[in-house]
Amino acid sequence: MDQVKQKGETRASDVLQRLRDDILSCELKPGEKLRFEALRDRYEVSFSTLREALARLAAESLVTSEGQRGFVVAPVSIEDLEDLTNARVLLERENLRLSMKQGDDAWEADILASYHRMDRLQSRLGEHYYFDADWAQLHSQFHFALVKASGSPVLLEMRAKLFERAHRYRRMSSQFRTQWRPKETEHKAIMDAVLDREPAALDLIERHIRETTENVIEFAGHLFRDEEPGGAKAAG
Amino acid sequence: MDQVKQKGETRASDVLQRLRDDILSCELKPGEKLRFEALRDRYEVSFSTLREALARLAAESLVTSEGQRGFVVAPVSIEDLEDLTNARVLLERENLRLSMKQGDDAWEADILASYHRMDRLQSRLGEHYYFDADWAQLHSQFHFALVKASGSPVLLEMRAKLFERAHRYRRMSSQFRTQWRPKETEHKAIMDAVLDREPAALDLIERHIRETTENVIEFAGHLFRDEEPGGAKAAG
DNA sequence: TCTGGCAAGAATTTCGAAAATATTGCCGTT
DNA sequence: AACGGCAATATTTTCGAAATTCTTGCCAGA
Structure with missing residues (x-):
């Protein structure tokens, strides 16, 4: 619509x-x-x-x-994915750190609401949540809710662009995946740590990002291991 | 030409x-x-x-x-300048850290050469180096030489864009400045620390950036303290 | 006098044809 | 058969007029 x-x-x-x-x-x-x-x-x-x-x-x-x-x-490659991942970790950590320092009640409420929406759709969808476009949207909104109180438009915009670029890799891998690690517990743990202002939240979010990248390489690495410029064919 | x-x-x-x-x-x-x-x-x-x-x-x-x-x-404001500065510090530190870890002999040689070029032009120009476009170019190249071995195209590109955006503020302030702090000793100290792989180099570069921002605000803060959208007039 | 809406003017946005450039395939030569 | 150059084709890039949208000023009605 x-x-x-x-x-x-x-x-x-x-x-x-x-x-x-x-x-x-x-x-x-x-x-x-x-x-x-x-x-x-x-x-x-x-x-x-x-x-x-x-x-x-x-x-x-x-x-x-x-x-x-x-x-x-833009072509894809493992080097690009890993570079992207490192950059995302840097920006996600910094935004989250600032967010936890400055976030107010409204920020906390928004996190809880975002998580709830994502969690509910997840249980409704069962195991196939990862393929669902609506869930992906709510997932993105949840992660944004965590960092949005950083107060830095520059850092948030760079983060958003990297998030998008990484999304292409996640999407590419999804059709080849046979199993998914249970993200719901991860998200809950991250949220709790963030709301409690535990410094360990930064490490949790970093691992969350890095593990997703590892999964992408594990299942779809063959897609872009030896990607040559112009390797993909145009739709004829 | x-x-x-x-x-x-x-x-x-x-x-x-x-x-x-x-x-x-x-x-x-x-x-x-x-x-x-x-x-x-x-x-x-x-x-x-x-x-x-x-x-x-x-x-x-x-x-x-x-x-x-x-x-x-794009309008200017103190909030934007400070946001920009914080983001630059984050990226400059990370790029420099990686560069110091991975830089090889060619990287070191390039730093020395860049510094030499900048230093020589500086002594030739005397006190007015800050207004010279050629010096600004060499200055930019020197700072890039320090970080270019980070091996992260993503981080380097973000850094380059932020550097440019900050350049506008430096440029705006230059016409109002009456004195300059002696940058030559700062650059020398940074270079030496970087080539010696001293971790303190990261703090030096951070201070270098932050002090420049403070100078800009000191001398040109009035230009964008209460900047309104559309406040500047078009050239008639 | 103040408000709302319409019309004239100004600016942006879109379009497809024309010019410029790159790519492909052919032919003659070695 | 291999190579280089040239013509033919395909593709991109540029252009300025036409369509759309926004802005401004005016006038009628309350």
């Missing part, structure tokens, strides 16, 4: 969001060449509008533009 | 760079409305090309785009 065009929203920002979604969900594969003709048909906009959206995505490192040779979906 | 159009360089990326420079040097003032007509005359390009450049700058937080109401040069 979020397909209705909101007031004040431009077509360019609409296409930007759809392109972003398609890249993160790997409908547009890593390394794939993005030809304007094809994109024009797909999204039903003009060259210029597409170009603006791609320029924005290039600045977000979701696509790369090489001189006069057009745009390419 | 870098006005020659390099092969493989698009007009859009050229305009992007010029716009970036003009924003960082405050030729386009913080909060100023960016009208397409005026920009088209100034840079001699079409609407679409401008739009692409502005979209990129928006993703870099150097301009903001508000719905269907065009683009505005």
